[in-house]
Amino acid sequence: MAKKVKLSDIAASLGVSKTLVSLVINNKADAHGISKQTQQKVREKVLEMNFQPNVLARGFRTGVTKTIGLIVSDISNLFYSRIARRIEDYAWNQGYSVVICSTEENIEKEEAQIRLLRNRKVDGLIISSSMQDASYFNQLFDAGVPHVLIDRTFPGMKSANVSVDNFGGARLAARHLLSQGFRKIATIGITPEHISTINERIGGFQSELDKQGITIPDEWIIKAPFNNIEEAVKENLNSLHHAGILPDAIFTLNNNLTSLCLKYLGKLSVSVPSQVALVGFDDVLYFDFTRPSVSAVEQPVDLISKRAFDLLLKQIQGTPVPPGEWSVMLPVDLIVRESSVRFMKN
Amino acid sequence: MAKKVKLSDIAASLGVSKTLVSLVINNKADAHGISKQTQQKVREKVLEMNFQPNVLARGFRTGVTKTIGLIVSDISNLFYSRIARRIEDYAWNQGYSVVICSTEENIEKEEAQIRLLRNRKVDGLIISSSMQDASYFNQLFDAGVPHVLIDRTFPGMKSANVSVDNFGGARLAARHLLSQGFRKIATIGITPEHISTINERIGGFQSELDKQGITIPDEWIIKAPFNNIEEAVKENLNSLHHAGILPDAIFTLNNNLTSLCLKYLGKLSVSVPSQVALVGFDDVLYFDFTRPSVSAVEQPVDLISKRAFDLLLKQIQGTPVPPGEWSVMLPVDLIVRESSVRFMKN
């Protein structure tokens, strides 16, 4: 490996002090009244010798690493990978790198990841957490660690957070299904039980059904364990089908469940929507051209990412955040496609 | 922020030297003949005081950061996000963190990202590069920077690399299309022109057509610019359709193009496969339940990730790599579904 040129090399070859060089490359020269001429000299030498500051050494010295951590349950889920892409983009524009971590819904792993990231001195954290409650993050908050919770949130949390209106979105889905005349409706979510988004979606959905005096029977409140989700969806659908107790409509609580549901309904030759209608929470590109196309509640991925990064940056920079912006809830829209429209032939 | 306990705190509170503590926490105590008793004492104190070594300081001192960089064109593309997930998993098991970077097919950005990552002293790099040729990476190789090129490769490269048999996979697709009786065939790729995977796929495809004396006319060799891909696919399809010169079959060169092609063929009410058949390179989950289901060449994502990480780890650790394993080409399979089967009603 070619010998790395360091700050002191520049200083030595110019016969000036390291301080001077440091001030120039950090754009603090003017503030310290370094002459334009000297600055120019330094800049030329930096280019000439192709000096690349050791970011690690700088981070060690200043405590600022220009790195943030992004923690989600699964980076290969389209919802999170799109968020990762946007956050990475905002981060890059501000000179930040992003470290990704997939928790697989494993709380111990998530804690271990946060611990590691803190020991790596990342400047901040953006987290879609798999934890049970706010306590861990309230500690983080009290410790002054800049972070923002996205997607999933907790009652009583002190942390900055940006989420979507899961309750309202689910109500939209329910109202739509009801308006199409569906009454026998099932929901499919995931375990662990405590995931806020899932519960808010079920809650919002149920609340609309309640108005019509409709209750979802227990066997139609399906939960697929995160690490065995495909098998679970498949088997639940199979057994309902064989028992002859398929619902008229299904509300699936994330994009993955929606896909899986469509897939296995297809394998069972159950026609959607004529036999069973389908609406999902979280829209993805391809719901537009599946068979049938799938109705889904669309989440504002770009906005989530933007607000989350902004909120984090403000904490890192110590910019005060107006109280009203500390906890952000973004609206969602329902996109109606074929899968949930009654009496349509596909 | 609560005062971080540091190594010297442990040493002081035990009345021993920092050296001792350092040796113990790095499992080098036995090799240095530190008494079991002392080791035990140190370990207890570490737990008691909840000492978390400052990874940054350690990295600064040793030059080992236990971090790798993953550079791809777009982390939200399912192909790359699945790879990211697997690599992150292997990395985590070995104590490594991974920093992601999306280049957006921008060469300057890619170079800037690599430069930044090197200044951050990452231990190694896994890259699906957007560059034109091997020169940059040969320099990296000569500089002794551990790295492995994945997906896209270059003639004359010295770097370790793992790719798939793009040529062979495309031949599979071509043979299949020919066997179904299709003769008027178009391909849709992306620009920039130099992307190896795209060219190998076109090459393999063309080579099979050549055997039948079939040449793809220029207007059917479509290239969509990366940053305007959706619009380009849409307009190309539109104009072919309006000019009445749609082909019998289309071979799309990545999963995104396949999806887009299916989408806009649908919008034009062009029936797939009865009017135009479709085969794509790179399979994704949902091709199984689109309308129609889509035939595609499946890439071994997990294996790519595994081999890439192994290759990187060996370089980092200085483990010699057998010559035959330095450059890996993995086989691919064609999955035939409805979109490319002739005379099938959908």
Place this chain on the structure above:
DNA sequence: TTGAAAGCGCTAACAC
């Protein structure tokens, strides 16, 4: 079996 001390490359008080 253990400790002292140097130093990784950089920044920031504080001098001059």
Place this chain on the structure above:
DNA sequence: GTGTTAGCGCTTTCAA
């Protein structure tokens, strides 16, 4: 306007 110096927290010779 510019330089001196100390030190961030850790690992690692080298000495005892």
